[in-house]
Amino acid sequence: MKKLIYITSFLLFVAVSSATAQSYSTFSYSVGIPTSDLGDFISKTSWRGVTYDYRKLVQPNIGVGFTVGWNVFYEEKGSATYTIDNRSLTGKQWRYSNNFPLLVAADYYIKPGEDLNPFVGLGLGTLYTNRTTDMGIYRLERDAWSFAFQPEVGIKYSINYYAGLNLSLKYFYGLQAGDFNGDQSYLAFNIGYVFMGK
Template sequence: MKKYFLISIIALCAVFFTKTATAQYETHWELQWNIAVPTGDFENWINETSVRGIEFGGNYHFETGVTLGGAVGYGAFFKKTGKITVDFNNTNTVTAIHFRDLYSYVFLAEGGYAYQSDFLITPYARIGIGAYYTEQVTQIGLVYWRDESWDFGMRPEIGALIEIPNSGIGFIVNAKYNSAFGYGNNLNNLNYFAFGVGVIFGF
């Protein structure tokens, strides 16, 4: 039953989104909301999903399906721990609640491939390369400190563009994996997944 239901949904979507003509893409712009999930050492520090992510970007679509563009984005991660005891510098011990905030700013040049078919859905894959600016704030009790860092980073991404017929706008959904290489500040890495949903316009 479940199988037939899924097939029906897919069939309906296929009919609904079937194009009458092949799109002629040029430049389109994207505005997205991102949900992000820390991984690795970053997850050990903040193990909570972020719903504070935004991104703006643009991509030029060549007739071959190759795309070139860029994106700037922002994501905020927050964590309030329970009361924990930490030893540091050999003889110091602190017991307190930790407030951990991390703000990640992304500046990427992107290249990829978009599969153009007769459907209104255009799946794509991209890779972004560029700079990650990170602001990390740690507060223990009323004492806090702030670290900043610029790092080289990379971001593979897969997703789909969904065009609204005859409107010049549409929607985008995607999944991305952000890696800021060489990030320090008490973390061995800064990696996180981001799942985006947004609007596209300009085609």
């Protein structure tokens, strides 16, 4: 966890120190829909998520930077017999999955300079997943850092020269790694406020 905090702090420092260049800093509320192995573990939509995106414009229609986020998935399972690591336990389960993407990213803006600016993007990096299952007095915890990529489509709307709104759909895909036998992936719908630096 300390490693994640250090990396995030460094990236925020980079964003602030690069504020003299034309840039977009976007703080978003994120709604996550689990898919694949994560969806098998927790099927419910997550209403608990945040994302921070920073892009520096290297061309009028190309921005490069990074994405960090946090999506929390939760589901309560009814009383039943569950098999975990060759052990069978009967009771209710409370399942949690905390997902922290940390990616370098680039966006391509289709209509640079216009108030309504659609874009597509791609991020590459890592996804840290911490998964816990609580059942009575027992807790099973698993975690892994996995290689991840994230395609994105979205639209930016400029309110004025310094601020705007952002709507986007991201698909975070973390490859199989560590304690997990399958990929950890989810769709994220984001609505955010954009600070435009100069």
